[in-house]
Amino acid sequence: MPANIKHKKKSLKTCRRSKNNAGNLYAVIIAGGSGTRFWPLSREDTPKQLLSIGGREPLIQSTVTRISAVIPLEQTFIVTNKKQMESINLQLHASTGKPWDKRFIIEPEAKNTAPAIGLAAVYLKKLNPDGIMAVLPSDHVVKDSGRFCSALLSASKAASEGYLVTIGLKPDKPETGYGYIKCGKKIKDGVYIAAEFKEKPGKELAKKYLKDGNYYWNSGMFIWKADAILSAFKKHMPDLYAGLMKIEKAIGSAKETETISLVFASLKPESIDYGVIEKAKNVAVIPAEMGWSDVGSWHALGYILPVDSDNNVKHGNIISIDNKNSILYCGNRVVAAIGLDDMIVVDTADATLICPKNRAQEVRKIVDVLKERGAKECVTHRTVFRPWGSYTVLETGDRFKIKKIEVKPGAKLSHQMHRHRSEHWVVVAGTARVTNGDKAYDVHLNESTYIPMSTKHRLENIGRIPLEIIEVQNGEYLEEDDIVRFEDVYSRKTEN
Amino acid sequence: MPANIKHKKKSLKTCRRSKNNAGNLYAVIIAGGSGTRFWPLSREDTPKQLLSIGGREPLIQSTVTRISAVIPLEQTFIVTNKKQMESINLQLHASTGKPWDKRFIIEPEAKNTAPAIGLAAVYLKKLNPDGIMAVLPSDHVVKDSGRFCSALLSASKAASEGYLVTIGLKPDKPETGYGYIKCGKKIKDGVYIAAEFKEKPGKELAKKYLKDGNYYWNSGMFIWKADAILSAFKKHMPDLYAGLMKIEKAIGSAKETETISLVFASLKPESIDYGVIEKAKNVAVIPAEMGWSDVGSWHALGYILPVDSDNNVKHGNIISIDNKNSILYCGNRVVAAIGLDDMIVVDTADATLICPKNRAQEVRKIVDVLKERGAKECVTHRTVFRPWGSYTVLETGDRFKIKKIEVKPGAKLSHQMHRHRSEHWVVVAGTARVTNGDKAYDVHLNESTYIPMSTKHRLENIGRIPLEIIEVQNGEYLEEDDIVRFEDVYSRKTEN
Numbered sequence: 008m009p010a011n012i013k014h015k016k017k018s019l020k021t022c023r024r025s026k027n028n029a030g031n032l033y034a035v036i037i038a039g040g041s042g043t044r045f046w047p048l049s050r051e052d053t054p055k056q057l058l059s060i061g062g063r064e065p066l067i068q069s070t071v072t073r074i075s076a077v078i079p080l081e082q083t084f085i086v087t088n089k090k091q092m093e094s095i096n097l098q099l100h101a102s103t104g105k106p107w108d109k110r111f112i113i114e115p116e117a118k119n120t121a122p123a124i125g126l127a128a129v130y131l132k133k134l135n136p137d138g139i140m141a142v143l144p145s146d147h148v149v150k151d152s153g154r155f156c157s158a159l160l161s162a163s164k165a166a167s168e169g170y171l172v173t174i175g176l177k178p179d180k181p182e183t184g185y186g187y188i189k190c191g192k193k194i195k196d197g198v199y200i201a202a203e204f205k206e207k208p209g210k211e212l213a214k215k216y217l218k219d220g221n222y223y224w225n226s227g228m229f230i231w232k233a234d235a236i237l238s239a240f241k242k243h244m245p246d247l248y249a250g251l252m253k254i255e256k257a258i259g260s261a262k263e264t265e266t267i268s269l270v271f272a273s274l275k276p277e278s279i280d281y282g283v284i285e286k287a288k289n290v291a292v293i294p295a296e297m298g299w300s301d302v303g304s305w306h307a308l309g310y311i312l313p314v315d316s317d318n319n320v321k322h323g324n325i326i327s328i329d330n331k332n333s334i335l336y337c338g339n340r341v342v343a344a345i346g347l348d349d350m351i352v353v354d355t356a357d358a359t360l361i362c363p364k365n366r367a368q369e370v371r372k373i374v375d376v377l378k379e380r381g382a383k384e385c386v387t388h389r390t391v392f393r394p395w396g397s398y399t400v401l402e403t404g405d406r407f408k409i410k411k412i413e414v415k416p417g418a419k420l421s422h423q424m425h426r427h428r429s430e431h432w433v434v435v436a437g438t439a440r441v442t443n444g445d446k447a448y449d450v451h452l453n454e455s456t457y458i459p460m461s462t463k464h465r466l467e468n469i470g471r472i473p474l475e476i477i478e479v480q481n482g483e484y485l486e487e488d489d490i491v492r493f494e495d496v497y498s499r500k501t502e503n
Numbered sequence: 504m505p506a507n508i509k510h511k512k513k514s515l516k517t518c519r520r521s522k523n524n525a526g527n528l529y530a531v532i533i534a535g536g537s538g539t540r541f542w543p544l545s546r547e548d549t550p551k552q553l554l555s556i557g558g559r560e561p562l563i564q565s566t567v568t569r570i571s572a573v574i575p576l577e578q579t580f581i582v583t584n585k586k587q588m589e590s591i592n593l594q595l596h597a598s599t600g601k602p603w604d605k606r607f608i609i610e611p612e613a614k615n616t617a618p619a620i621g622l623a624a625v626y627l628k629k630l631n632p633d634g635i636m637a638v639l640p641s642d643h644v645v646k647d648s649g650r651f652c653s654a655l656l657s658a659s660k661a662a663s664e665g666y667l668v669t670i671g672l673k674p675d676k677p678e679t680g681y682g683y684i685k686c687g688k689k690i691k692d693g694v695y696i697a698a699e700f701k702e703k704p705g706k707e708l709a710k711k712y713l714k715d716g717n718y719y720w721n722s723g724m725f726i727w728k729a730d731a732i733l734s735a736f737k738k739h740m741p742d743l744y745a746g747l748m749k750i751e752k753a754i755g756s757a758k759e760t761e762t763i764s765l766v767f768a769s770l771k772p773e774s775i776d777y778g779v780i781e782k783a784k785n786v787a788v789i790p791a792e793m794g795w796s797d798v799g800s801w802h803a804l805g806y807i808l809p810v811d812s813d814n815n816v817k818h819g820n821i822i823s824i825d826n827k828n829s830i831l832y833c834g835n836r837v838v839a840a841i842g843l844d845d846m847i848v849v850d851t852a853d854a855t856l857i858c859p860k861n862r863a864q865e866v867r868k869i870v871d872v873l874k875e876r877g878a879k880e881c882v883t884h885r886t887v888f889r890p891w892g893s894y895t896v897l898e899t900g901d902r903f904k905i906k907k908i909e910v911k912p913g914a915k916l917s918h919q920m921h922r923h924r925s926e927h928w929v930v931v932a933g934t935a936r937v938t939n940g941d942k943a944y945d946v947h948l949n950e951s952t953y954i955p956m957s958t959k960h961r962l963e964n965i966g967r968i969p970l971e972i973i974e975v976q977n978g979e980y981l982e983e984d985d986i987v988r989f990e991d992v993y994s995r996k997t998e999n
Contacts, residue, residue: 046839047839326869326872326873328865328869337855340853340854341543341853341873341880342857343542343543343854343855343856343857343858343869344856345862345865345866345868346858346862346865347858347859352855354855357837358836358837358838358839359833359837359838359839359850360840361840361846361857362839362840362841363842365842366841366842369824369841369842370839370841372841373824376822377837399898401897402907404931405932406931406932407931407932407971407973409897409905429949431951433975435900435903436901452977455951455953475900475903477898477903477973479931479951481929
């Protein structure tokens with residue numbers, strides 16, 4: 008991380024020279040998420056921000072695109088954990104054509120938003136003492152990018168004056184699942200002092216807020232100077248601030264990573280809302296309307312995908328008879344639904360969810376049960392994406408595993424070896440270049456080859472069309488971590 | 504058919520010599536069924552009577568076992584269609600240890616129950632002019648076999664006196680889905696003249712019948728002399744009778760099969776209830792209680808499988824949170840259900856059904872949609888059983904198909920050839936004896952072999968444990984009917 012930040016410094020100075028606010032403006036995209044709310048579509052390794060809902064681009068990609076109109080990609084950072092970094096990098100590299108691995112800020116463990124934001128603030132202040140950070144969730148939907156951008160620019164201006172700015176969204180229904188902010192004294196046109204905060208009000212209160220017209224939803228989008236939020240931490244979260252100062256000192260030293268881990272291990276989880284926003288006096292609100300959804304549960308699909316005349320969202324191989332107000336979401340498997348009302352049905356290759364809409368929040372409980380059972384259905388999908396393509400587990404036996412492997416034209420897997428399994432490969436599309444011990448040879452459509460245990464090997468698509476192979480693994484241990492890597496174009500340490 | 508009937512004649516005469524009614528008593532099990540009511544568990548090639556519901560033995564097997572206490576297996580015939588014959592034979596051969604293929608009466612096409620029963624009556628009368636046939640559905644549940652048997656014996660006695668006997672079941676709820684029979688004048692103890700028939704009454708009427716105590720459910724179990732039902736056809740269904748007489752003449756001749764096909768093609772579909780029972784004057788009822796269910800829809804699962812304290816039937820890899828009065832039935836895939844009440848959820852490898860209990864009858868509509876689409880999910884399961892074992896389709900591509908094939912110890916597939924595909928086989932359990940063109944060799948665990956297109960080959964399990972192989976097919980046409988058979992221990996003409 009320090010290395011990349013030093014790298015960036017040069018170009019940043021160039022930007023700052025323009026004396027433009029935007030030159031000091033950085034995006035800090037918060038991409039945590041445990042993959043529970045959208046189970047079974049989301050998994051531990053495919054959290055909400057990486058979902059292609061209804062075939063649309065992943066939410067994090069839309070977020071990056073939206074921000075890029077105001078903030079250059081080089082000034083966009085992503086706070087996430089180590090596990091998700093590779094998938095996000097893969098996604099953004101593919102969509103922006105640039106590697107993102109130098110612009111990740113890694114939380115060693117999840118401690119809610121305040122520590123994550125604090126960590127980003129420390130790095131950013133080091134990078135640019137006048138830096139303004141726009142803290143933006145990675146997994147929200149914003150339909151009106153233009154309004155989003157102008158709110159962001161107004162916020163940036165107010166932030167440069169020292170305010171902790173939050174974007175307040177005009178409610179259009181008495182939602183009980185969000186926090187509300189009341190606008191107080193006007194600072195200037197379109198900017199108000201935040202007068203009151205209310206977390207998830209009851210139905211009656213939410214109706215009152217909606218009618219009042221002066222209450223706004225807390226969007227989770229915050230804009231402030233790195234310096235200003237650190238001052239706020241000093242005042243309202245002194246323990247966090249002390250930890251952040253330790254990290255600040257360690258940045259660039261050999262102890263950087265270790266220090267961050269130690270500090271995070273000692274921190275109490277805390278949200279930025281509860282820890283700072285609800286306490287600080289210099290919080291400003293910029294009310295906005297931008298066609299926003301936090302995509303907080305399966306409900307939100309009706310906001311993202313089209314609904315039919317019976318108010319159903321239908322996606323995939325659905326056979327629907329007389330359903331209404333329901334979300335029927337599946338892939339290739341047949342899902343037949345009759346006479347449902349206000350229901351959610353979500354089907355994936357290995358798991359199905361059925362629940363009434365008003366109990367969508369309880370999906371977390373299902374994920375908890377799966378975790379307790381050590382079940383893979385909360386961790387990973389049958390199809391796993393890799394920088395070189397993807398694989399799909401077709402069948403798992405006691406001592407065998409069958410995968411379909413797809414390799415993009417020109418891509419190659421790492422030069423690797425397995426201690427506990429041998430592999431039969433049969434090519435069903437394209438041509439494979441195979442390195443097998445000391446030999447290298449091509450395997451064509453309808454040909455096969457065999458990779459013995461403990462033999463160095465590599466699979467490569469030297470052709471013009473996707474390569475598809477069926478891999479039959481035999482062995483007594485068949486997990487992904489049985490891999491020794493000798494060389495990898497994607498610089499990975501573990502997994503295919 | 505004629506051949507086997509002549510065979511049986513000898514042993515029959517021996518039985519008849521005992522002057523025991525049972526010697527003249529034959530079971531005619533009606534095993535049609537289109538696999539619609541229990542979709543997605545039932546399919547065209549796996550109708551209800553072949554389902555192992557909740558891991559229990561298939562209903563047709565229970566039916567055969569139940570009958571065998573009263574009627575010898577050799578006097579038990581099965582009326583079905585050509586498509587289902589092999590699966591039923593396979594199932595009954597495995598469970599009774601005897602081949603059944605000589606005791607099938609094949610309907611060339613489905614024309615409801617009257618023609619099917621008429622066809623059986625003609626054969627049976629030829630076999631034994633005094634023959635009494637117990638027409639029994641293949642797919643009902645009877646919990647009290649003892650009472651079933653005594654009802655059957657009483658019925659057989661009444662039938663020998665010329666009555667068309669039906670077993671009437673004492674209702675325990677005002678069911679609107681069944682036909683009702685009113686008992687009239689007493690013929691003798693436990694036997695009454697049928698005074699009135701009522702098909703599927705409304706709720707109020709059904710309640711009245713239940714209270715009255717003299718109305719019974721029409722069980723679909725009929726006992727009569729072959730001669731008596733043919734006389735009834737002559738009177739009430741003269742067209743059917745005329746057709747049956749043509750068939751009778753053709754039996755044993757070269758034109759037998761052709762005649763049956765021609766006659767069936769000309770017949771109107773008709774139920775035995777509407778065509779005969781509701782019109783004939785000599786219908787007798789034997790009231791009985793035997794813990795019966797016609798397993799007419801997914802509802803019935805609560806009668807077959809245990810229910811939990813919330814009145815749910817749960818089977819398979821279910822995660823259940825706060826559900827009640829529901830049927831949650833699945834296999835290995837995870838099915839997570841929250842807050843359901845009076846719902847049916849049924850999940851199989853390739854299809855899922857969700858509907859409220861009170862709309863279970865509409866499952867047929869789903870099957871209709873699948874048929875229109877030409878979808879395989881109404882015809883066959885991913886796993887298909889064969890006399891030698893089973894195969895599971897793991898993946899289907901444009902020009903490839905992946906199967907897992909399991910071969911029982913000692914079993915072998917036919918000596919065969921494919922015109923349009925080659926096959927790679929990788930052994931993942933057991934040892935395969937492979938015939939490949941002129942060569943025969945063994946393929947062991949973690950070894951593979953290749954069968955080129957248009958090459959005669961055979962797969963055999965010569966070992967002591969089940970053989971499992973992964974088959975990767977490559978070709979431009981990958982259907983089951985691309986097979987040329989040279990020799991088959993199971994005398995099959997098409998399919999693996």
